[in-house]
Amino acid sequence: MTTPRDFRQPALVLNLREAMAQRVTRPWTLMEVCGGQTHSILRYGLDRLLPEGVELLHGPGCPVCVTPSEGIDRAIALALEPQIIMTSFGDMLRVRGSTTDLLSTRAEGGDVRALLSPLEALRIAEEHPQKEVVFFAVGFETTAPSTAMAVSEAKRRKIHNFSLLVRHVRVAPAMEALILDPRSRIDGFLAAGHVATVMGTREINDIAHRHQIPIVVTGFEPIDLLGGIYQCLSHLEEGRYGAMNAYRRAVKEEGNLPAQTLMKAVFDVIDLPWRGLGMIPNGGYCLSPAFRDYDAEVRFSWDPQQPDLQSACRSGDVLRGIIKPDLCPAFGTSCTPEHPLGATMVSGEGACAAYFHYRG
Ligand code: SF4
Structure with a gap:
């Protein structure tokens, strides 16, 4: 059985470094899409092993970083309703909307709970039948199946005090939007291995x-990443161009078909x-009409009071690969993980947080 250590062996790393040095004849710019990959690259210093002129851009692969602030505002407004228990993933609670975040809303008296899975929200709904339990569903195609599972279960078990505020996003349309950006310098992508585990490579x-362009599905260990970069x-x-799978131990071409069927339903x-990127055509999901009764936006009215404030944060440029985090004037000074100004510094998968931890 292979272990993560098998994919971190220094001899293999050095072999790949040498192979790349011999292969490359000119500068190339690649973007890794996934925040987990960004952290591995910085943690192991993989970007410093690449041939001269080969640059890695860090893409919008941190799900809470790209959740629109309007969605967070809406979650906060719901959390302040006395009959509502607002739930979401822990990372999401620290990300500011227009003016504040869910964690601060909890300090103000809102019933806000951090969960590991939307299925936990179902349990809370069953334990508190007099309350309305809302799960703020965010993330890529990796977390969307568990949201789909939770609402399907709620319908099957006739749990009527459970609903979803859905802001799930789809990665492939965002990759296409980045390619079409006139400022784009992307020659090739390292695609996120965990998204491809669900969605496949088609x-x-x-x-x-x-x-x-070439797009290589890549894993998260040093050998995975360097192997993916080498293929790209x-x-x-x-x-040559097309999609390649350099993460075969986890990803099949067709992906996870039962998960895709559930998501389609x-x-x-x-x-x-997307926060920082603007409107992405086909860039997200909403609940289908068959699950409209479980849509928190249908169940609870909302009157937006706060405009989306502009700030000095340049996370939009970071997410597009226009600048590296340490080129933001606030990086490491007025913006740190303890006092983040933007979502990319809040989240454990954010590029700014990765730079702070490994290059700070
Ligand atoms: S360092 Fe902070 S202020 Fe600058 S882009 Fe990153 S999150 Fe925004």
């Missing part, structure tokens, strides 16, 4: 062919604004 293969660079050097695809 969707990104279509994008790769539409835009004639090899394709660029040979003028529960969600519809919609245009959705």
